[in-house]
Amino acid sequence: MRTIKYSWLAIIALCAGVLGWLTNLLTIRNGLPVPVLHLSSLATMAAVVLFTLILGLKVRSWRNGKREKPLDPILAARTLVLAQACAYAGSLLLGWHAGILVDQLVLLAFRPASEVFLQVLAMMGGGLVMVVVGLVVERFCKLPPEDPEASERERRSAEGEGEYA
Numbered sequence: 164m165r166t167i168k169y170s171w172l173a174i175i176a177l178c179a180g181v182l183g184w185l186t187n188l189l190t191i192r193n194g195l196p197v198p199v200l201h202l203s204s205l206a207t208m209a210a211v212v213l214f215t216l217i218l219g220l221k222v223r224s225w226r227n228g229k230r231e232k233p234l235d236p237i238l239a240a241r242t243l244v245l246a247q248a249c250a251y252a253g254s255l256l257l258g259w260h261a262g263i264l265v266d267q268l269v270l271l272a273f274r275p276a277s278e279v280f281l282q283v284l285a286m287m288g289g290g291l292v293m294v295v296v297g298l299v300v301e302r303f304c305k306l307p308p309e310d311p312e313a314s315e316r317e318r319r320s321a322e323g324e325g326e327y328a
Contacts, residue, residue: 164240166301166305167247167251167297167298172251172254173254175251176255179255179259179262180259180262181262182262183198184263185262188266197263197267197279199260199279199282200282205286208289208293215245215249215296215300216299216300218238218242218300219246219299219304222238222303222304226305242300242303243304245300246296246297246301247297249297250297250301253294253295253296253297254290255290256290257291257294260283263283264283264287
């Protein structure tokens, strides 16, 4: 399994930002509401982040030597996939709402900050938290290199492959 490339997260955020900006322009020009997620979705994002973090801490404690019972390899693989999905989803949400923010910043010259502006900032913060937790939990799942094969694993990790718990 490969590690997340930061460039892919940036590309996803950039593409989502452009789409969010264009969608916001179209909806405002047609008299529709701004396409921003409701603040209640922060609760769902928090639940995903918390669940990912709990599973990641379980894998990290096993990796660091607290091995009272064996770690289920399927659980470790699912934790890694969940962490990567969390980072990608956070990047998508961050980019979408950043695109909407660009248009909302222009409107600040004509009116004070609105509720939509605060919603956009809150959703961007939630997306950023998802990205950070996803990357941190992905790192929790990585096994430390062993001495005899350390140089081979370092070479492979430089190519984007990593050894996971």
